[in-house]
Amino acid sequence: MISAYIPGESWFHRISAGPKLLGLCALTVLLFPVDKPGIAALAFSVALVLFSAVGWEGYRRLMALRPVVYLLVFLLIFHALTGTFVSGLVTVFRLFTMILLATLVTFTTRMEDMLDALNPVLTPLNFIGISSRRIALAIALVIRFTPVLIGLAEELGAAYRARTGKRAGPRLTAPFAVLALRTADHVSEALAARGGADGFEDTAEFDGGLPKK
Amino acid sequence: MSNDRTLVYVSLYAALIAALGLFPLFHIPFLGGVPITAQTLGVMLAGVMLGPMRGAFAVVLFLFLVAIGAPLLAGGRGGLGVFAGPSAGFLIGWPVGAFVAGALMRGMRRRSVIVSAAISAAIGGIGVVYLFGIPGLVVLADLSFGQAALGSLVYIPGDLIKVALTAVIAESVARGLPGALVSRA
Numbered sequence: 001m002i003s004a005y006i007p008g009e010s011w012f013h014r015i016s017a018g019p020k021l022l023g024l025c026a027l028t029v030l031l032f033p034v035d036k037p038g039i040a041a042l043a044f045s046v047a048l049v050l051f052s053a054v055g056w057e058g059y060r061r062l063m064a065l066r067p068v069v070y071l072l073v074f075l076l077i078f079h080a081l082t083g084t085f086v087s088g089l090v091t092v093f094r095l096f097t098m099i100l101l102a103t104l105v106t107f108t109t110r111m112e113d114m115l116d117a118l119n120p121v122l123t124p125l126n127f128i129g130i131s132s133r134r135i136a137l138a139i140a141l142v143i144r145f146t147p148v149l150i151g152l153a154e155e156l157g158a159a160y161r162a163r164t165g166k167r168a169g170p171r172l173t174a175p176f177a178v179l180a181l182r183t184a185d186h187v188s189e190a191l192a193a194r195g196g197a198d199g200f201e202d203t204a205e206f207d208g209g210l211p212k213k
Numbered sequence: 214m215s216n217d218r219t220l221v222y223v224s225l226y227a228a229l230i231a232a233l234g235l236f237p238l239f240h241i242p243f244l245g246g247v248p249i250t251a252q253t254l255g256v257m258l259a260g261v262m263l264g265p266m267r268g269a270f271a272v273v274l275f276l277f278l279v280a281i282g283a284p285l286l287a288g289g290r291g292g293l294g295v296f297a298g299p300s301a302g303f304l305i306g307w308p309v310g311a312f313v314a315g316a317l318m319r320g321m322r323r324r325s326v327i328v329s330a331a332i333s334a335a336i337g338g339i340g341v342v343y344l345f346g347i348p349g350l351v352v353l354a355d356l357s358f359g360q361a362a363l364g365s366l367v368y369i370p371g372d373l374i375k376v377a378l379t380a381v382i383a384e385s386v387a388r389g390l391p392g393a394l395v396s397r398a
Contacts, residue, residue, distance in 0.1 A: 004282045004283070004284050004291050004292045024293065065290075068298055071354075072299075075354055078360070079355070088355065095297070095298070095353065098294075099297045100294075102293035102294040102296065105292075106292030106293050106294060111281050114281040114282060134220060137220065138220055138223060138224045139274070139277075139278060141224035141228070142231065142274060144228075145225055145227075145229075146228040146232050146285070148228075149225075149229060149232040150232050150235060153232075173378060173382055173385075174382065174389070177382045178389045178390050181386065181390050181393040184221050184222055184393075187225075188218040188220075188222070191221060192215065192218075
């Protein structure tokens with residue numbers, strides 16, 4: 001699965017997911033009421049230095065944040081024009097710091113570890129009938145469905161071009177919807193045929209193909 | 214609807230939101246920050262087609278995947294950073310919007326599919342989402358309410374197209390595969 005995780009052995013990678021997430025929450029709360037530009041700038045520099053834990057690859061991947069940078073620059077100009085430059089500066093530093101730290105946690109934590117760390121938070125969902133097994137299965141289905149849906153759309157578009165020589169545009173929306181929903185129905189039938197989402201326990205203990213007594 | 218079918222449908226709509234973000238056709242980043250994406254089309258569809266609870270679950274499932282690091286938001290963004298950015302309010306508004314759209318769709322079950330889908334998608338997918346997104350901009354980007362609302366106007370035309378698409382899709386599914394319109398089934 002495509003993931004934002006950057007493999008590495010840095011000290012930040014070694015901190016387990018739980019403390020990292022808790023720390024991030026705490027910092028967000030602490031940083032929010034800051035209104036002195038000096039403190040905000042300091043927090044930002046600390047975040048930048050911490051970011052060195054993911055090395056060059058990390059800084060390079062930060063380029064993906066370009067749209068956010070544009071918006072923040074725009075925000076700063078806006079504040080400057082309306083005479084609230086200092087509060088704009090604090091806001092921009094604070095937002096940058098929070099985004100950097102959150103991104104750092106994402107870059108240095110495997111998705112599996114993140115899920116494990118969130119397990120205690122998810123456990124209460126058991127009471128309304130959503131077991132962690134169902135969540136895991138749903139995540140796997142989303143990851144599998146995404147490329148399948150894109151493939152379906154491309155196939156439909158290619159077939160339309162082959163028939164007409166024109167680009168399809170929005171007129172394939174309805175056939176795509178019906179096709180996608182049919183696919184989902186097939187998947188749920190296949191799931192039911194294998195004992196359903198909660199039927200996996202038996203499969204795991206399946207021994208030698210003999211039916212259980 | 215069986216539990217397993219619910220699980221698969223919820224996952225399907227979460228994947229649809231992800232796929233819409235990857236479609237180059239629809240992905241037009243605008244001025245940065247809050248990009249124009251087709252993903253809110255997925256949010257509207259989840260609510261209108263699945264009903265309130267399942268629709269909201271589909272959106273939450275998608276956001277959960279994004280939060281734990283899957284780069285599924287338009288432009289390949291993902292991870293916890295997006296919830297610290299200025300457009301976090303809109304993301305938080307998505308599941309609520311899907312819920313409201315689903316509830317309205319269910320409430321108008323006597324009216325024609327295309328009309329009630331359009332109304333539900335407009336109120337849930339535009340009204341509710343901006344109800345969260347604009348205060349989000351005010352708090353996170355330190356803008357005044359008027360400024361944030363004015364800036365968000367840019368996205369309304371695109372959103373209206375998505376409402377129309379949602380209505381058309383709901384109508385064609387109601388005709389072609391009525392069982393899949395779970396909000397009415």
